[in-house]
Amino acid sequence: KNQVEQSPQSLIILEGKNCTLQCNYTVSPFSNLRWYKQDTGRGPVSLTIMTFSENTKSNGRYTATLDADTKQSSLHITASQLSDSASYICVVSARVNSGYALNFGKGTSLLVTP
Amino acid sequence: GAVVSQHPSRVICKSGTSVKIECRSLDFQATTMFWYRQFPKQSLMLMATSNEGSKATYEQGVEKDKFLINHASLTLSTLTVTSAHPEDSSFYICSAPAGTYGYTFGSGTRLTVV
Numbered sequence: 001k002n003q004v005e006q007s008p009q010s011l012i013i014l015e016g017k018n019c020t021l022q023c024n025y026t027v028s029p030f031s032n033l034r035w036y037k038q039d040t041g042r043g044p045v046s047l048t049i050m051t052f053s054e055n056t057k058s059n060g061r062y063t064a065t066l067d068a069d070t071k072q073s074s075l076h077i078t079a080s081q082l083s084d085s086a087s088y089i090c091v092v093s094a095r096v097n098s099g100y101a102l103n104f105g106k107g108t109s110l111l112v113t114p
Numbered sequence: 115g116a117v118v119s120q121h122p123s124r125v126i127c128k129s130g131t132s133v134k135i136e137c138r139s140l141d142f143q144a145t146t147m148f149w150y151r152q153f154p155k156q157s158l159m160l161m162a163t164s165n166e167g168s169k170a171t172y173e174q175g176v177e178k179d180k181f182l183i184n185h186a187s188l189t190l191s192t193l194t195v196t197s198a199h200p201e202d203s204s205f206y207i208c209s210a211p212a213g214t215y216g217y218t219f220g221s222g223t224r225l226t227v228v
Contacts, residue, residue, distance in 0.1 A: 042222055
């Protein structure tokens, strides 16, 4: 069964600090992995997308890593800001006959405090 | 970039009434639209996949007569929650494939049935 597990479930950090969110998956056949930021009451917004051959990808203060061998990904946030408070969702795409199937993690709820 | 506009963002309706949610692709043609439901602190759950000009495909356990999906044009897909009940209260999000691997999400609709 395809699964995406994220940790921690929630996290509180001080403004300016760094943090790392984890995503472990058992999705096959793997196509790509995305990290999304979802503000409360809003739709997810894409941060990064990585295919099998990519190990790291950055988007401003967000850096995602992917280890396709161990099926693990991380999202590192540098110099956190209050506006980073949101849910971060890991989505792993699997190839299926009709195209692609998205497998969603439950997300990590991040709170950045002053 | 590809944008999906979703309306309304919030709706409160009385039990037994119907509510229509619209998703429009603004700068691209969406032949496929995915409809998700998200409960608090849970991941997005795929409800159905709509395809322009054909019947929608519903996930197991989703009542097609209750959640009517119409995808009459390449830029508009609608989800109608019929005879809504309080247990239908949730956050509904649409998403369309955009680009090689990308998916763009609508901003979501918070439905509250009273």
